[in-house]
Amino acid sequence: MSLESALQSLKRGEFVLLFDSAGRENEIDMVVAAEFVTPEHVARMRQYAGGLLCIAIDNNFAKSLELKYMHEILADSSISNKEMIMGLAPYGDHPTFSLSVNHYQTYTGITDKDRSLTIREMANIFNVENKQKKFASSFKTPGHVPLLIASKGLLAARQGHTEMSVYLAQVAGLTPVTAICEMMDAETYSALSVDKAEKFAKQNGIPLIDGKELLEYAKVH
Numbered sequence: 001m002s003l004e005s006a007l008q009s010l011k012r013g014e015f016v017l018l019f020d021s022a023g024r025e026n027e028i029d030m031v032v033a034a035e036f037v038t039p040e041h042v043a044r045m046r047q048y049a050g051g052l053l054c055i056a057i058d059n060n061f062a063k064s065l066e067l068k069y070m071h072e073i074l075a076d077s078s079i080s081n082k083e084m085i086m087g088l089a090p091y092g093d094h095p096t097f098s099l100s101v102n103h104y105q106t107y108t109g110i111t112d113k114d115r116s117l118t119i120r121e122m123a124n125i126f127n128v129e130n131k132q133k134k135f136a137s138s139f140k141t142p143g144h145v146p147l148l149i150a151s152k153g154l155l156a157a158r159q160g161h162t163e164m165s166v167y168l169a170q171v172a173g174l175t176p177v178t179a180i181c182e183m184m185d186a187e188t189y190s191a192l193s194v195d196k197a198e199k200f201a202k203q204n205g206i207p208l209i210d211g212k213e214l215l216e217y218a219k220v221h
């Protein structure tokens with residue numbers, strides 16, 4: 001893995017592929033820095049990844065927006081069926097889902113144009129003075145793009161695509177908000193294998209990051 005080529009790709013507003021680990025989800029996500037997202041990025045993620053297109057955000061940023069994890073929101077709510085609230089996923093992590101949102105200027109919220117507006121505007125909020133006020137006045141929930149909150153302590157706390165993609169954006173000196181989407185395999189109806197992802201990465205000149213190597217890097221930087 002060349003982290004440098006991945007960081008350069010992110011800085012150019014291009015994709016990186018991110019593998020977590022065989023012992024976790026064993027999935028590869030397409031990742032792009034949210035500040036650069038265009039309808040073309042969303043179309044590519046829809047076409048070549050096909051999983052759930054989400055926005056991963058830094059923990060402090062989420063706090064400044066007064067965002068909570070969905071499992072916390074549900075636990076504090078008056079909903080019945082509370083036994084349905086997910087504790088830990090089969091691979092041992094709590095989910096990072098928070099609210100799902102649409103930018104207020106979207107129409108249905110699902111088109112490439114709408115989802116790219118929602119994603120890009122989430123990154124833009126990071127740079128305004130009163131983040132929470134701007135967030136509450138610019139987005140509606142429920143919406144078509146799930147927000148994922150990176151754990152406090154980032155990779156020391158959790159080694160998911162949520163944390164790893166936010167870490168990559170931070171190391172690249174970009175806004176710590178990313179758009180991520182799992183890569184699915186239409187031949188096996190499962191997640192795309194690392195072999196097939198490596199082939200795709202080579203054919204398309206997209207850097208592929210191995211989560212294990214990223215964790216090693218993070219330990220010494």
Ligand SMILES: O=C(CO)[C@H](O)[C@H](O)COP(=O)(O)O
Nearest residue numbers: 029052054096160161162163
């Ligand atoms: O479930 C997910 C949201 O579509 C994906 O796995 C995404 O990669 C973020 O989750 P995690 O941080 O657990 O990998």
Ligand SMILES: [Mg+2]
Nearest residue numbers: 025027089182
């Ligand atoms: Mg997942």
Ligand SMILES: [Mg+2]
Nearest residue numbers: 025027160161
């Ligand atoms: Mg994942």
